[in-house]
Amino acid sequence: MxxxxxxxxxxxxxxxxxxxxxxxxxxxxxxxxxxxxxxxxxxxxxxxxxxxxxxxxxxxxxxxxxxxxxxxxxxxxxxxxxxxxxxxxxxxxxxxxxxxxxxxxxxxxxxxxxxxxxxxxxxxxxxxxxxxxxxxxxxxxxxxxxxxxxxxxxxxxxxxxxxxxxxxxxxxxxxxxLSWYPDQVWRYLLACQWQRISQEEAFVGRCADVGDALGSAVVAGRLVRDLMRLCLLLERRYAPYSKWLGSTFRQLPVAETLTPLLQGALAATQYRQRAKLLCDAYEAVATLHIETGLTAPLATACRSYHGRPYRVLFAERFAAASAKTVTDPHLRSLPRIGSVDQWADNTDFLGSQELRRAVVEAVP
Structure with missing residues (x-):
């Protein structure tokens, strides 16, 4: 019916x-x-x-x-x-x-x-x-x-x-x-989300360097998802699972600016266009981060990656700056892996309380 x-x-x-x-x-x-x-x-x-x-x-x-x-x-x-x-x-x-x-x-x-x-x-x-x-x-x-x-x-x-x-x-x-994370947990999760982006932002260009257009597009898709989830964190909105991620992101004020950039990066078939749109998106999200006042101001412009012919934000700067604001001793001692759904997206795993708890407890 x-x-x-x-x-x-x-x-x-x-x-x-x-x-x-x-x-x-x-x-x-x-x-x-x-x-x-x-x-x-x-x-x-x-x-x-x-x-x-x-x-x-x-x-x-x-x-x-x-x-x-x-x-x-x-x-x-x-x-x-x-x-x-x-x-x-x-x-x-x-x-x-x-x-x-x-x-x-x-x-x-x-x-x-x-x-x-x-x-x-x-x-x-x-x-x-x-x-x-x-x-x-x-x-x-x-x-x-x-x-x-x-x-x-x-x-x-x-x-x-x-x-x-x-x-x-x-x-x-x-x-x-439960309306939102405690402040210290929030800051730790932001550091971890920026860390994810920092680990792959250069790969879009490196894949293109070796003629791997498909690999470049796949990495770009991962980065788009991570940027969307980062924006939700910055705007204090819980990220739903994949079916409703775009619908929730669309409700954010920043979506009006970011959506054309992210959609364009996903649709681009040429690396130069994809890279330009991703850089514009990085800079917009970096600006959003600075506007929160959570960390000291940082440069938001993309730059050359160690002299190679592609540009990145060097997002690890934002991860480090966010981590510096974490004062809770336990959170400071943890690696920058974040909460369970920042490093895992397997439905059966995330649906199992026993597995989730066991893994979190196993982290030193």
Missing amino acids: TTSDADFLSGLALSRILYEEAVQPILAETYPGLPHAAALVGAGSEVLGFDTPRSTDHDWGPRLLLFLTPQDATVHGTRIHRVLAEQLPKQIRGRPTHFRQINDRVGHMQPTDGPVNHRVLTLDAGSWLTGHLGVDPTSAEPTVRDWLAIPQQHLAEVTGGEVFHDGLGTLTTVRER
């Missing part, structure tokens, strides 16, 4: 309606005064605000996370789920509340005459957050290693979306706590 553009209602709007017009009245009658929070957070394109009519063909529809105290979730969770299955309307704004599971991953929606197989999940915030992030930020501030072990996509999922009601206060507090 898909929806036309004219009829499309965003997942966030649909979920708010589900709560306010259906779930909340049922709760008020069945469990009057029950402390709870209601939100749409976690996985899903609608949480990041990028759902479209195309999204409606699977795993999309009126859904909600209903957070209770740990005790209430244990004592009342199962009954609340059953009551909602029996009393929820069959449709919300024309969208069925019944999800039919056709395999392990894909849920299709369809009307039903019986109880609805709804997606109003009843749980406690601490357990859900631990399952999503690998840590429970309801009880304490995340440690440095906690921050480094959480992919930015997961942080975006927890801090994105919308909270429709928070009678517990826990969810609002946690979202504020």
